[in-house]
Amino acid sequence: MARWARSRARAAAAIEAAAPAQGYDSQSAAEYGQRCPICLDDVVGQARLSCEHMLCAECLLRYVESLVNQGKVAAEQLACPLPSCRTPIATNALAELLRLQPKGDDVYQRLLDFQAQRFEPEPGDDERLVNCPSPGCIKVLVPLSLVQERADVSCPQCSQRFCAACAQPAHAGSCEDAEMQRMDPALRRLIAQQNWKRCPVCRHLCERESGCNFMTCPSEQCKGETYFCYLCGEILAASDHASHYEGFDGAIGLRGPFGSVCMNRREPDSSLPSQPPPPRLSAVVRGEEEGSIALRLTWADHRSEPPTIYYRIWLSVPGSKEVHHYSAAARGPYYDIPKGLPKYIRYQAAVAAVNVNGIGPASSKSE
Known part of the structure; x- marks a missing residue:
């Protein structure tokens, strides 16, 4: 079997394994006391899913076509349309339904193509999906040994020769050198x-x-x-x-x-953080209570090696000797000053970065 066809078959099998059996029901929808959850009218065509929900055959076709058009073809996405259910719809049930409807076979073929494009080999398969570098072309299943050897392979659809490791046109030398040249x-x-x-x-x-x-x-x-x-x-x-x-x-x-060392890099960097730019202060509304205003400190762009762990903050009122001290982790883009500060007063802030080696120089004060 060709690699592309095999990837389609294996992708469909993966969806099939994740979904319980389901199919058509010849009984009347009235016996189930259900309306179609898509058109909210009496069910016509009576497509029954394994979750016992029934839909119009045409509504389910349009629903699946919409998912395919959006590229939503994973097992958890091809599911019952009821938000409270979301039971996966098996591929064999979709094939039975779609092929009996106008345009159904086309939708089913597109579904298989999308599943093949999104298919990922299992870790033990010793294969990897690699994008052909030709615009608009396909992904190709390549033996892992060829990827590790950085060998050149040919696309079965457009015959483009490309490197299995970096998915770029075939090149001499290392992938890194070829990339730098491009x-x-x-x-x-x-x-x-x-x-x-x-x-x-x-x-x-x-x-x-x-x-x-x-x-x-x-x-x-x-x-x-x-x-x-x-x-x-x-x-x-x-x-x-x-x-x-x-x-x-x-x-x-x-x-x-x-820090600056790891199992493969054993030369420590004892540098302190560089001086950060001054932060920006702004008043923001937090919550719905009247007067719930917070003072927000937003960091300016700052990078330093070894990485910054947290910032020390000095908050003051111009012309006053009183200074408030805070510490904030260097994770988010801002820090909201805790409650308790007098409101409607002009404040200034300075910050200093701290890494594993200590604290660096403080920034100038915010405007």
Whole structure:
């Protein structure tokens, strides 16, 4: 069987395994006391799902066609339309229904194509889906050994030769060198300046805005299931969140994932954080109670290595010696000052970043 056809069959089998059996019902809809949940009229065609909900055959066809048009073809998306139910609809029931309706066979073929495009091999299958670099072309099932060898393969649809590892046109040398040659010089400078790193699985650029060196790739291919070290680029498991950054011979202290060392990078960086730009203060309404106004401190863009763990905040009134001290984790884009401050007074704020090595210089005061 051709690889593309095999991926379609395996995708349909995966949907089938996730859904219970269902099909048509010859009994009257009135015996079930149900109306079609889509058109809210008496059921015509009587398509009964395994969850015992009945729909008009034509309504179900239009419902499935709408899902296919939106690319919603996963098992949890091909489900009973009732929000309180959402039982998966088996592929064999859809095939029986769609092929008996006008346009049904076309919708069913498009459904199989979408499922094949979204299909992902199981970890033990020793295969990987790779996008053909030709515009608008297909994904190709490639043996994992060819991906690891960074071998060139041919697309069975358009015959384009491309690298199995980086999914780019066939090239000489390493994938990294070929990518740098293709890349715009301005983008190369920006990547170096911002210290962006690539996911070791899908090669998407990842930016660590805040937090530790244990990264989760959010790309469409990885879907938050790939973890890697921002320092060395090694693929990690969820359980490596702490162990990858501690415990090797000669480690200087237990610096953890916020530090500058890991199992593969053992030269610590003792730098303090750089000086951040001044923050911005604004008044925001919180809640629906009258007078529920909060003072919000918004960070300016600031990156430093080793990564910032939290900020120290000094809040004062111009011309007054009174200073309020706060600490805020460097996770979100802002920090709301706790309740208790007098309202309708002009305040100023300064911040300083703190990493595993200590505190850096304070910013100038906000305007």
